[in-house]
Amino acid sequence: MRNESNILEKIPEPTKKSKSDMKYCTTMNRWFLIPIGLWPIDSDAKIFEKIFSETRIVICYLLILFLLVPCALHTFINEKNPRLKMKMIGPLSFCLMAISKYCFLVRRRNEIRKCFDHVFIDWRRVNLPTDREIMLANAKLGRFIASLCAVFMYSGGFFYHTIMPISAGSYITASNITVRPLTYPVYDPLFPAKNSPSYEIVFVTQWCSGFVMYSITIGTCSLAGVFVLHACGQLTIVMNRLENSVTSSKKSSDDMFENRLSEIVELHLRTLGFIFRVERILNEVCLIEFVGCTLNICFLGYYFMTEFERADTIATVTYCVLLVSFTFNIFIFCYIGETLTQQGKKVGSTAYMIEWYKLPGKDARGLILLLAMTNYPCSITAGKMAELSYSSFCGVLKTAMGYLNLLRTVVL
Structure with a gap:
């Protein structure tokens, strides 16, 4: 990949307007x-900021593992009911x-x-009102996608x-033990959570763990949306300049x-180059999203x-909302992948459809490289195995x- 410093001869200093635009573009990413x-930290950031960032990462890992390990042990060791076991998979x-x-x-x-730095430089290089x-x-669309994903x-x-756990209420077992439901059941020998205050501690910790997991999903979606739609905007600018180049060439010199x-x-x-970097960031994540959402x-x-057959209204609504959320999430990834691919193809179509035949032969030959590059459309893939579309x-x-x-046939 070509070094970007060779492409950009001069990077303008940030202005008040460019700073405002950059903040508008990345606000949702910051929140999530x-x-x-x-959120990337500058290399010259204070040591306290770096330590605080690393601490948050460690805490997030621990919170997810707090859900995963006890629940997995309970599901595969303690739980004997196949229906309940299936419900936790x-x-x-x-x-x-x-x-x-x-x-x-x-x-x-x-x-x-580096991708955010690239986006910031693009905002600083904006000169024409149409480009802005x-x-x-595209930034507005990226914010809308991130907001909608967050809502769902x-x-x-x-x-x-x-x-759902609060509405389920507590129940008494045959051993006369009062059990209050948790979102994720825990392995009792590892961490008993039937009595206070252990139940409240586990409940709140699981709630925080859920917040982290949903934030990871939303953050991934917001990254993909902002980066890919920014690239689409840059390709649109390329097409606009191509369309204007022939008209302007009639009034200017060959040089x-x-x-x-x-x-x-x-x-x-x-x-x-930016799309290549975004693809390198997202291809493994998209593969996980692709398989996991399926x-x-x-x-x-x-x-x-x-739950619908059991007439449990709260659980039915909950699973319906989650079903819509996961469907929307994978649709967003496929939508931005399709948008990027189509936008890449449009660059080639635009380069061909302009009045290049009215240009001098030497100038027209300059479009050959651009046409050749568009033969390989831009795309975001799931693990480099399937294009998102x-x-x-x-x-x-x-x-x-x-x-x-298949599940209904085997289990129901």
């Missing part, structure tokens, strides 16, 4: 990434998804910081971690056209049907429904 320690898979995504994102923190409008429109995920999490074309090619290469949609569909979203739903039918 700072609590889980993934879905939440356990979500825990595994969350901690796996978190591991990859923590490992890619430097890459994430394009970038603001936090709503489902609140129902699952708060409303000026070559300079404009050189700037267009450099901007295109810079954007492709399984979770299947399990949530099963839980929804079983509308067709892959349909594939996820079909696979999930197939697993659900």
Whole structure:
């Protein structure tokens, strides 16, 4: 990949407007990434800030493990009822998804910081009002996607971690022991949670763990949305400049056209480099999301049907909200992947559809490199095995429904 410092000859100093635009673009990312320690810290940050960030990461790991380990031990050692065991496999898979995504994102923190630096530089280089409008429109869409994802995920999490266990109420076992339900059952030999204050401690800790896991999911979605839509905005700017280049060439010298074309090619290469970096950050996370959402949609569909048959209104609504949340989440990834792919193809179409045949032969040959680069469309993949697109979203739903039918046949 070409070094960006060779492409950018001069980086303008940040202005009040560019700082405001950068803040607007990344506000949602800050909200969701700072609590889980993934918001990038400058290399010259104070030692206290670095320690505090690392501490948050350790706490997040411990909170997720506090859910995962005791619940897994209870499910596979203590629990003998196959239906109840099946009911906990879905939440356990979500825990595994969350901690796996978190591991990859923590490992890619430097890459994430470089991507944000890239975005900030692009905002500082904005000169034309039309370019700023394009970038603001894409930033607004990225904020909207992150907000919508947060509403769905936090709503489902609140129902699952708060409303459902409280509404279930306590019950007395045959041994005359009062049991108050927890969102995630725990392994008693490891940590008994039947009596106060251990029950309250476990309940609150599980609630915090759920907040961390949903924040990881939302943070991942917000990162993908902001980065990919920013790249789409840059590709739109490339297309606008291509369309204007031929018109301007009729009123200017060949040297000026070559300079404009050189700037267009450099901007295109810079954007492709940014997309390559984003793909490197997200491809493992998208694979986890791809596989995990397929399984979770299947399990949530099963839980929804079983609770609906039991006429448990709270549980039915909870699983319905979670089902919509996970479906929306994987749709967002596929949507931004499809948008990026189509935008990359449009650059080639625009380069071909402009009146290049009216240019001198020497100038027209300058478009060959751009056309050649667009033969390899930009895309975001799930583990470099499947492109995220509308067709892959349909594939996820079909696979999930197939697993659900199998589950109904075997278990119900």
